[in-house]
Amino acid sequence: MADYDNEQIKDVEVGIIGGGSMGGGMTLLFSSPASSNSVVGFFDYDKEQAEALLKRARDEDDVPAEHVHGFSSAEKLLKAFKPNEPRIIVFSLPHGKPVDDVLSDLLPKMDKGDIIIDCGNEWYEDTNRRLGEAAEKGIHYIGCGVSGGYQAARRGPSMSAGGDKEAYDKVEHLLAKWAAKDKDGKPCVAYLGPGGSGNYVKMIHNGIEHAQLSILCEIWSLLRHQAGLSNDEIADIFESWNAEGRLSDNYLIEIGYKSLRFKKGDGIFNKKGVVEDIADKVVQDVDNTEGTGTWSVAEMATRHFAAPAMAASHCLRVISARRGERDRVLENLKVPQPKTDQPFVKDVPAFVEDCRKATYAGILGAFVQGLGIITKASDEEKWGVSLETCLAIWRAGCIVRSGGIADLLQPLLAKDPQCKNTLFIPEIAHELSGTYDGLKNVCRVALETDAVAPALAVTLDWLKQCGGKELPTNFQEMQMDYFGHHQYDLKSENAPDPVKGPHHTEFAPA
Structure with missing residues (x-):
């Protein structure tokens, strides 16, 4: 029977600190015979939350209640483990200070050889620091990004591990049982590299996720208001996209069409769909409960790799x-x-096809x-992250699951694992160029009707910039040389590298 503070318990195999939506889901997952069938002990500062989790353990048919034990302190949890075996502690905590507070309390009580797996959304430099702090005590530390939301935490998430390789090898058999499985039954978990590489990849996963969320909400709005379609009609369109082609097996498109068909929700009954009554505000970045989008945009700037769809989506959320x-x-x-009073689009089927191309371009x-940001960071940090492996573990159990696109990217990156820019690969560039006219027409409709479509607009401009033979930045370089003596290259010199040019014109005497 799931119990609380039972001092007789001495057979815990996995401990979890944090019993919220993610930690609670993992507690039930790990204890299930369908997963690792482990005896799990957990600790959460919130006793009501702990009791709610124990009730779930008692009520759910696929969880042996005798496999779940709650404790009122980390110390009591540690004492409940099987004796003479390394203890495995999983963190599912809010990022930042809460982790540091728990770690400072926990490390003095742990034994050499114990293993910590941090499954929260963490800033990778904090993971680097904590790895060092744990190593000083002889404790192994793994930073492991977990994706897929609370449903995947319960049924099997995508897991991106980094940090202590020796520790990963010791727990890989458990992670493989916990992780989601792709269509071929392969676990969606991998060791990606040393340090904070696992948390970093999960962070950029979320940046990709935010860009896709923006693309889809903009497309939904254009179909709803500029094309005049109902939510049920849009759901049917999204479902058809998700059934075949490059947008197939896309998680966000899938939950998009499923949720558009809901007419009842918490505080809502609307025959047109619950989406009509949900306030147009995303607060998770501003209230700091979601740090990964902010970090992704900061990394884009710090690593000097353009990711305008991420930046545009972040700005839309913040505004x-x-x-x-x-x-x-x-x-x-x-x-x-x-303009939403009457449909603007005359040829709706053609516009729907343009929207499909625009969605594909954006995603x-x-x-x-x-992937470009991950490559840049991996090179600079000397992590050795494999992009092909990232795509493999994103096949199931995660928010950016996109099987049709993975079918394109994964084999190409397996052939060219050292690729520094995926647009160097002709097949990928060709796929994007094939979307250009459709994306351009969708952006034209948005512009002419004053619709909000920032991620779509910057995706179009990004293609123009990446594929542009000439950019207007020679004028900017001239002005910078005028006021800052920044110097420039000459077109005739064909200088391809991002290094300062040798030329300066004295436009005005000092």
Whole structure:
């Protein structure tokens, strides 16, 4: 029977600290015979949350209640482990200070050879630091990104591990049982490299996720308002995209069409769909409960690798969050509002096809941009992360699951594992160029109707910039040389590398 603070328990095999939606799901997953069938002990500071998790363990048919034990302190949890075996402790905690607080309390009580697996969304440099702190005590530390939301935490997530390779080898058999399985039954977990590489890859996974979320909400809005389609009609369109082709097996498109068909929700009953009554504000970045989007955009800038879809999606989320400020600014700006009173699009089937191409451009572009950041970081940090492996563990149990796109990217990256920019691969560049006209038409409709479509717009411009023979930045370079003596290259010199040029014109004497 799932119990609390039972001092007789001495057979715990895995401990979990954090019993929230993710930690609670993993507690039930790990204890299930369908997974590792482990005896799990957990500790959470919130006793009500702990009791709720124990009730779930008692109520769920596929969880042996005698496999789940709650404890009121980390010390009591540690004492409940099987004797004479390395203890395995899994963290499922909010990022930052909560982890440091738990770690400072835990390390003095742990034994040499014990293993910590941090399964939270963590800033990779914090993981690097904690690895060192744990190693000083002889404790192994793994930073392991976990994706897929609370449903995957319960049924099997995608897991990106990094850090202590010796420790990973010791727990790999457990991780393989816990992780989601792809269509061929392979576990969606891998050791990606030393240090904070696992948390880093999960962070960029979330940046890719945010870009895709923006692309899809913009496409939904254009189909709903500019094409005049109902939510049920849009759901049917999304379902057809998800059934075949490069947008097939896409998690966000799948949950998009499923949720669009909901007419009832918490506080909502609307025959047109619950989406009509949900406030247009995403607050998780602004309230700091979700750090990975902010970190991804910061890494884009720090690593000097352009990922405009991530940046645009982040800005949209941040602006949306401050609904009260938007209402005040609305009165001052008085800009035209999106034209939604009557459908703008005349040829709806053609526009739907353009939207499919635009969606493909945005989602594939987000992968290209995110994988580029991972490559840059891996080279600079000397992690040796394999992009092909990243795509393999994103096949199931994660938010950016996109089977059709993985079928394109994974074999190409397996052939060219040292590729520094996936747009160097002709097949990938060709796929994006094939979306250009459709994406351009969708952006034209958005522009002409004053619709909000930032991630789509920057994806189009990103393609123009990446594929542009000439950019207008020679004018910018001239001005920078004028005021800052920044110097420049000459077109005739064909200088391809991002290094300072040798030439300076004295436009005005000092």
